[in-house]
Amino acid sequence: MAEQIKTNRPYPIQLKLRDGHSAAIRVMGPDDLDRIIDFARSLPADDLLFLRTDITDRHVVQQWVDNIRNGHTITLLAEVDGELAAYASVHLDQARWTRRVGEIRIITSSRYRGAGLGRRLAAEVFDLARSLGLKKITAQMTTDQTAARAAFEHLGFQVEAILSDWVEDRRGRARDLLIMTYDVAGFSDRIVA
Template identity: 90%
Template structure:
C-alpha cells in the first residue's frame, strides 16, 4: 500500500479573500467524511449532476479517502468560519505511461463563488502538482458547463479534446466531454486571488 502524499507546504494556511473574509486551507483527512457529505448536500442539483463521483454517497467518499490514504489523490479543503466552503483535488493517474499527468477537480459552494477561493485552491493544487513532479494537469467537464470552462480558460487551460456523447448525466442523457489541459511548469502565479 502506498503512503498518503506528503505536502511540501505546512498546512493549514490562512488566505484572505476578495470579500475581506479569511479561509483556512488544509489537507483533507479521513475524519472529514461527514463534512464532505454535508458539503455535498449544500451543492445545487446542477453541480451534483456534473460531478465525476456522487459525493452525497458515504461509500463514494470512503473510496475517496482510501485514494488519499493510498497516495492516489490529494485534496485540499477550504473552510470559512468552520464551514467547508470548497475543495480542490489532484488525482494521480496510476497507468505507467501517464503517471506524469494529474487531474484537477474543484468545487466551491455557490455563496463563496466570486471571492477568489476556487482560484486560490487551484494555485495551491498546482504547487502540489509541481512538488509531485507532474508535468501536465487536466480538467474535465461537459460542454454545458460554460462557467467552469471560462474559469479554466482564464487560468490558462486550453481545450485538448471534445468527445461527443462521452458521458451520461444522472438523467441518462448523453453529454459531450471537454478535456482541458495546462502544463504545470508553465503555470503562472497570476491566478492567486
C-alpha cells in the same frame, strides 16, 4: 501500500477572498468523510449533475479517503468561518504509461462563488500538482461549465479535446466532455513528428 502524499507547503494557510472573508486551506484527512458528505448534500442539484462520482454516497467518499491514504489523491479543503466551502483534489493516474499525468477536480459551494475562492483554490492545487513532479495536468468538465473553464484558462490550461455526448449527467442526459490540459514541462511542444 503507498504512503499518503506529503506537501511541500505548510498547511493550513489563510487566503483572503474578494468578499472580505478569509478561507482556511488545509489537507483533507480520514476524519473529514462526514463533512464531505454533508457538503455534497448541501450542493444544488445542478452542481451534482456534473460530478464524476456521487459524493453524497458514503461508500464513494470512503473510496476517496482510501485513495488519499494510499497516496493516489491529495485533497485540499477550504473552510470559511468553520464551514466547508470548497475542495480541490489532484488525482494521480496509477497506470504506468500515464503516471506522469494528474487530474485536478474542484467544486465550490454556490454561497462562495464570485468571491474568488474557486480560482484561488484552483491556483493552490495547481501549484501542488506541479510540486508532485507531474508533467501534464488535466481538468475535465462539461462544456456547460463556463466558469470552471474560465478559471482553468486563467491558469494557462488549454482545450485538448471536446468529446461529443461523452458523459451522462445524473438525469441521464448526454453532455459533451471538455478536456483541458496544462503541459508543465513544455513536453508537448518538443515532440517532433
